[in-house]
Amino acid sequence: MATNGEEQQTQAGRHQEVGHKSLLQSDALYQYILETSVYPREPESMKELREVTAKHPWNIMTTSADEGQFLNMLLKLINAKNTMEIGVFTGYSLLATALALPDDGKILAMDINKENYELGLPVIQKAGVAHKIEFKEGPALPVLDQLVQDEKNHGSYDFIFVDADKDNYLNYHKRLIELVKVGGLIGYDNTLWNGSVVAPPDAPLRKYVRYYRDFVLELNKALAVDPRIEICMLPVGDGITLCRRIK
């Protein structure tokens, strides 16, 4: 995510994922995972979308290839059919999701920026899975509030992926915990926030990293004590916290 980790970068790692550092002990180890297990298995459409996105000035926002592979497998493992995504950018995780769902699977995808979504949409259409996606442009909270108002939406989602504004994650959580089914999953992305969750107080951090870090720390504390979910923090990508609703 953030590019503040340059001082940690002692190896001359090849960055095929522009701007992507990992949370791992070395860039070499991350590259090993990508080259051994991720890229050789990456569907053509995802490779194409990743390459389109790499040219975008905000490309550090994209989901990394290892994370896309994990999400794709996870969705197949849980036989997900009705999902939601908050935060789309050019659609890499959206495509990973769409490829994993059955043909009659559905994804409600929201982002404040429709242009970026439209950059990736042709690739998603070519992959034959765009019909599963319903894209809504604009902030997610009003949409969620509306969904929560209707009881028949409660517990109707198998999987919800949140990769958006960190200062709103807890606000999203209040609604999403009603909308995801019992036994279903909410995934919160970037919960290790480039490792800055443990940066000492005087560490040089980019302004936005430091600003959002407080929200991330608060989110992590809140999820850890939420009795309605079981959690698991995975060091994939920039950190994903999986929350399985249990009541």
Added chain:
Amino acid sequence: MASKGEEQQTQAGRHQEVGHKSLLQSDALYQYILETSVYPREPEPMKELRELTAKHPWNIMTTSADEGQFLNMLLKLINAKNTMEIGVYTGYSLLATALALPDDGKILAMDINKENYELGLPIIQKAGVAHKIDFKEGPALPVLDQLVQDEKNHGSYDFIFVDADKDNYLNYHKRLIELVKVGGIIGYDNTLWNGSVVAPPDAPLRKYVRYYRDFVLELNKALAVDPRIEICMLPVGDGITLCRRVK
């Protein structure tokens, strides 16, 4: 796994998991995950077993708490009922598994050493889940060969976890790919081998790390090209490769 990483240990990290380094960029980050999301949620029997195991001279062999949490969640997500474990040691991952399965769930657990299993067994019994476990002492290959001979065992396992002798993983794989169901998962542990998969040729490695590294590298290459599975290498613990059988 290996304790060769001392030179990498620049931070004064607190090691509640004796001998456990992680694959992450810092021990502080690993501790953050453990303290924020793992230990507060760790079931009492698992905590007890972990503490008991920490006193054992071979404790670096144990499954780490973050990995136990992940396995437990994964098994619930896939509604696993019939599982297998190769490599038990004192039973931490076995207990994580037994707690995740329904009351009529079954685990075939194999290890060449019964004494270590019996060290942890009282805790598993106290947790009320020992009835799910069928423990067989001895090498796994003969048992697998026998299982494979009977067609009704083919595709009968929802989940198989391999955390044993790395020089036999590919031999296990030949049998396990028949025994796991289509859509089921085989998990191979230690596939990032303390990060040594990318160590330069002149790096100082412990003998056994260097010896088994070749097998790990070969395994990773083989799994990556196996058309019968989809894979995902997760940097949890010492690296777990999840293999979902697709045909």
